[in-house]
Amino acid sequence: INHIVHNGGLYKRPFNEAFEETPMLIAVLTYVGYGVLTLFGYLRDFMRQWKIEKCQNATEREEQKDFVPLYQDFENFYNRNLYMRIRDSWNRPICSVPGAKVDMMERVSHDYNWTFTYTGRVIKDVINMGSYNYLGFARNTGACQEAAAKVLSQYGAGVCSTRQEMGNLDKHEELEKLVARFLGVESAMVYGMGFATNSMNIPALVGKGCLILSDELNHASLVLGARLSGATIRIFKHNNMQSLEKLLKDAIVHGQPRTRRPWKKILILVEGIYSMEGSIVRLPEVIALKKKYKSYLYVDEAHSIGALGPTGRGVVEYFGLNPEDVDVMMGTFTKSFGAAGGYIGGKKELIDYLKTCSHSSAYATSMSPPVVEQIITSVKCIMGEDGTTVGEARVQQLAENTRYFRRRLKEMGFIIYGNEDSPIVPLMLYMPAKIGAFGREMLKRNIGVVVVGFPATPIIESRARFCLSADHTKEMLDTALKETSEVGDLLQLKYSRRRLVPLLDRPFDETTYEETED
């Protein structure tokens, strides 16, 4: 409500983000649950070691028992004692296109999730709330599929070379010009794999003697790319601009650690939408800081391209900013375009440099032609250049679905993290037994959701993540909401105490993380 006035008028629209604090009783009970499971984990490990029980997990060979132990750390303990018990909620095989409804293969386990067998039955028309299908381009019929089939018959499926050798097709050039026009940048380059785009290109941009300021909750690909580059990495608190400014000030004032020389480059790594929290980056403030302290900005729009903004051009358009302010705009085609691969957009010199010096262009096979055609058709559809208003309608439908779904879930009393406009909806579960129970109960009611626990989230903050799509009709959303409410009552998941207020842009003191009126 007061958002627009603060921060020097940087925000043209209200920025509503909230992360309700974990209720104390729920946190205590979650620890109780984990304590019980840990005790039973120790008991089972004891029994496995003394051969009372058959050992079905990976262990060292007899000859290696005196060497440094391989499976004694917490991750492996968690894996064999906690993850195995709820493993049936993950890796579920699907056997149709992952659109708004999907077919799943039914599987059962007779030895408590150590092995699975397929019953042969297919669960049809499960409402798909787990696939990243924001604009509904994951289809096996329609204009995209026909164009891709035509290109497949013309070019085949494999490229059989890297970009720099013989793998540079005219389709790739066409796609790159189209992506650059879509984003509003000078030039763009596409890669075959989204993860590899991040991890192989950050080392090409920064090196030793440079500083990387990366958000706490950045994706594994950004972390891997930052570590591979050899630059110094400093972490700032999630979406916290005061923390970022403090780090920037310290970097400029003190310089490199021992020699006190100025840093060669300072690169800020942020994401457009963070997929585990559903929060949107505070881009106007980041750009203002970047300009003030003369550093570079790298935005990973994997989840926000196509999903945010009035015409689907991503987080830059959502805030009404100039795309030229962001130095490196990276994104993936996996989520909103129904394809695979990633892109980097920016100034022409930057892209020319990456074309010669990036690991991905020199060693990785380039994108497959039918996939390229799928992206070309879907981008043209979003931009409206195919002569219809289908793209625009889908972007608006996604925004409506997001607002409706989030509002209804909050009214029911669940704790929902993240920004009001993000199509990723994390619903907090907290207790380990409820992770498994939620996944199973929702599948019984024909809804497929993704549940997330440790190590992707902090150990007590496990959640169920809904990914909305423009393909979800209101009836599907209503069914999903009704079933979620039922399961929420059954499992007692409606923890919200409704004390939260939208995040106000007032000076942040480090003692509070939740914006409640005290």
Place this chain on the structure above:
Amino acid sequence: MDVKGTWSSLYWLFCQFELITCSYLMEPWEKVLFYSFNLAMAGLLLYTAYVCMAFHLSSAFQLLGSFLGNQRENALAVVK
């Protein structure tokens, strides 16, 4: 028919207990072990409560009774 309602709400409470203590995830023999440990602990607690509390409560009532009795006698003495 009230019995049915009570049974189903008790069963629901038991399910909540199972979810919170993660016995929902355990194999049957683990559940037997866990519940027998819990019942043994609860039994011990009740026994301790019965033995100690009964003694303490009766002695506390006696003390209270003696206070009231003494006070009444003293008041009469002052008035006199």
